[in-house]
Amino acid sequence: xxxxxxxxxxxxxxxxxxxxxxxxxxxxxxxxxxxxxxxxxxxxxxxxxxxxxxxxxxxxxxxxxxxxxxxxxxxxxxxxxxxxxxxxxxxxxxxxxxxxxxxxxxxxxxxxxxxxxxxxxxxxxxxxxxxxxxxxxxxxxxxxxxxxxxxxxxxxxxxxxxxxxxxxxxxxxxxxxxxxxxxxxxxxxxxxxxxxxxxxxxxxxxxxxxxxxxxxxxxxxxxxxxxxxxxxxxxxxxxxxxxxxxxxxxxxxxxxxxxxxxxxxxxxxxxxxxxxxxxxxxxxxxxxxxxxxxxxxxxxxxxxxxxxxxxxxxxxxxxxxxxxxxxxxxxxxxxxxxxxxxxxxxxxxxxxxxxxxxxxxxxxxxxxxxxxxxxxxxxxxxxxxxxxxxxxxxxxxxxxxxxxxxxxxxxxxxxxxxxxxxxxxxxxxxxxxxxxxxxxxxxxxxxxxxxxxxxxxxxxxxxxx
Ligand code: MEV
Numbered sequence: 001x002x003x004x005x006x007x008x009x010x011x012x013x014x015x016x017x018x019x020x021x022x023x024x025x026x027x028x029x030x031x032x033x034x035x036x037x038x039x040x041x042x043x044x045x046x047x048x049x050x051x052x053x054x055x056x057x058x059x060x061x062x063x064x065x066x067x068x069x070x071x072x073x074x075x076x077x078x079x080x081x082x083x084x085x086x087x088x089x090x091x092x093x094x095x096x097x098x099x100x101x102x103x104x105x106x107x108x109x110x111x112x113x114x115x116x117x118x119x120x121x122x123x124x125x126x127x128x129x130x131x132x133x134x135x136x137x138x139x140x141x142x143x144x145x146x147x148x149x150x151x152x153x154x155x156x157x158x159x160x161x162x163x164x165x166x167x168x169x170x171x172x173x174x175x176x177x178x179x180x181x182x183x184x185x186x187x188x189x190x191x192x193x194x195x196x197x198x199x200x201x202x203x204x205x206x207x208x209x210x211x212x213x214x215x216x217x218x219x220x221x222x223x224x225x226x227x228x229x230x231x232x233x234x235x236x237x238x239x240x241x242x243x244x245x246x247x248x249x250x251x252x253x254x255x256x257x258x259x260x261x262x263x264x265x266x267x268x269x270x271x272x273x274x275x276x277x278x279x280x281x282x283x284x285x286x287x288x289x290x291x292x293x294x295x296x297x298x299x300x301x302x303x304x305x306x307x308x309x310x311x312x313x314x315x316x317x318x319x320x321x322x323x324x325x326x327x328x329x330x331x332x333x334x335x336x337x338x339x340x341x342x343x344x345x346x347x348x349x350x351x352x353x354x355x356x357x358x359x360x361x362x363x364x365x366x367x368x369x370x371x372x373x374x375x376x377x378x379x380x381x382x383x384x385x386x387x388x389x390x391x392x393x394x395x396x397x398x399x400x401x402x403x404x405x406x407x408x409x410x411x412x413x414x415x416x417x418x419x420x421x422x423x424x425x426x427x428x429x430x431x432x433x434x435x436x437x438x439x440x441x442x443x444x445x446x447x448x449x450x451x452x453x454x455x456x457x458x459x460x461x462x463x464x465x
Contacts, residue, residue: 044113045105046137051127062103062389065115072385076101080382089379101322101382102126103389104315106133108141109406114393116407117386118318123435124424125314128414129407136410139264139359144402150196150256151222151369153181153213153230155237156246160209166241167200170211173240174198180236181213181229188225193218195229209241214256219397221326221371226250252332252369253340259368259398259405263413265360272421282421288360290420291352291413298348308348308412309338312364315411319404323394324376324383326369333367350412364409368401 044065050058059076062068079098087093104116104126118126136142160166170177181195188194193216201210213233215226227250234245267284270291274281282290298308313334320327339346350364372394377383387394393403418424 041113045107045115045133046113047103047105050103050105058103062115066389066391068385068388071381072388075381075385078381080380080385085379089375099321101386103130104133104319104407104410105130106137107403107406107410108133108137109144109393109403111141112392114391114403115389116319116403117322117389118315118407119322119382119386120314120318122314125318125411128418129315129318129410132410132414132417133406135265135269135413136263138269139266142261142263142402142406142409144259144261144405146259146368146398146401146405147257149193149217149219149222149369149371149397149401150214151217151226151254152251152256153215153226153233153248154251155211155213155230155234155248157209157211157238157241157243158207158246160207160241160243162242163202163207163209166209166243167202169240170198170200170209170237173236177233177236178213181215181233184228184232185215185225188215188218188220191218192216207243208246209243211237212251217371217397219371219373221329221369221374221397223250223326223329223369252329253336254333254367254369255337255340257333257367257369257401258337258365259401261364261402261405261409263362263406263409264355265362265413267358267360270360270417272417285358287417287420288354288358291360291416292354294416294420295348295350295352299351302346305338305346305348308350308416309334311415312349312366312408312412314415315407315409316366316404319386319407320370322382322386323370323372323390323400324374324380324386325371329369330367333369337367350409352413352416362409362413364405364412366405366408368404370400370404371397372400 047061050061053061059073063073079096081089081096083093083095086096099119099121101117101119104118107114107116107130116129118129120126133142157166177198178195182189185194195213195215197214199212199214201212202208203210211233213226213229215222215229217225227248230248230250234248238245265288267288270284270287272282272287294308298305313331316330316334317327320330334349335346338349341347349366350362352360352362355361372387377387390400390403393399415424
């Protein structure tokens with residue numbers, strides 16, 4: 001199994017040039033909505049000072065970039081799902097539960113600008129990812145690739161008298177078994193997907209055989225399809241093995257569905273300017289070296305790797321949730337992959353090194369089982385809206401996976417840069433204070449003063465997105 005080292009031949013190449021594509025609106029005044037400015041595709045995700053605008057002004061800018069229907073706009077207020085719909089999605093419904101939805105800015109993935117919908121309750125996650133994406137943009141943006149969307153059905157066979165013989169018989173029947181599996185998924189076959197390969201594993205248990213069926217799920221996350229395959233083959237497999245079938249379910253360690261993302265950050269953009277007496281200044285080289293040291297700490301120590309990966313999942317989950325995907329599946333896959341690397345230790349999903357030219361190079365590799373079709377999209381107007389915001393980046397499961405991986409790498413970069421310099425609390429708490437000062441009913445204590453303070457906090461930060 002691959003791990004996020006720096007030698008993998010499959011790494012996506014970084015863009016050769018470093019175009020710092022800046023929107024014509026960059027010079028617009030901080031308070032005005034630059035609605036007269038045409039939005040070019042190469043600057044779609046650059047909206048300087050977005051955080052200073054009101055919610056209505058931000059929506060106006062969003063509508064300049066994305067063709068939103070009335071239903072889309074309504075979803076921004078309602079949260080995207082009515083209780084009567086929720087009642088048909090899960091059980092015992094008494095209402096709906098909303099999260100803040102924000103836009104991740106500055107993202108450029110494989111040369112394409114993309115606005116990223118992020119649903120998250122933690123302050124500073126969206127600002128930090130946007131800020132890191134701005135730095136990566138100056139190194140040419142994120143370079144990503146993704147495997148075919150392969151999910152794996154796992155069928156456990158028990159009481160097998162001779163596992164080696166069972167393996168030989170199952171492998172000999174592989175074509176028949178794949179055809180049986182395909183017959184259960186006619187619509188997937190029409191779309192060009194379907195069962196691709198069968199694999200037999202012998203575990204430590206003397207009488208257990210495990211069969212994996214790898215299924216190309218095309219644009220679906222695929223859990224239901226893969227579970228159907230597992231159940232449909234179980235009896236035939238048990239007969240071939242001379243045993244009985246045990247569990248029949250997908251594995252969330254979907255290590256044939258990886259996304260790989262690379263980023264280069266020019267050392268000059270990494271520096272942290274000093275602010276009065278309160279903070280030290282850090283040169284770009286200091287910050288780069290601190291980030292590389294933080295990466296090596298995570299590579300050496302599983303306790304640190306867990307927190308390092310949590311920072312990655314801050315960004316990943318926010319997009320997975322906004323797009324209506326199964327974040328528990330993505331979490332399970334991420335952490336299983338971090339642990340099951342053959343190195344005997346839980347490892348970071350992204351690592352950082354100094355490149356030959358002195359720039360900072362980051363590389364992420366992790367499973368990304370997400371889809372752009374499926375039941376949640378039918379039920380949830382917010383998920384449909386998220387797809388509209390993503391535009392071409394949500395036209396296939398692999399395109400979406402590459403964007404999500406990029407947001408994960410950006411979140412990791414932002415966290416390590418903060419940890420390697422001032423620590424996270426100063427920036428984090430400035431944003432956290434705004435929600436901490438809400439009264440129990442969610443009303444602002446002193447709305448006008450708070451709004452002014454927000455502008456002050458953020459306006460003086462050199463790294464405001
Ligand atoms: C907090 O949500 C995430 C961090 O702890 C990640 C990290 O330590 O790398 C800041």
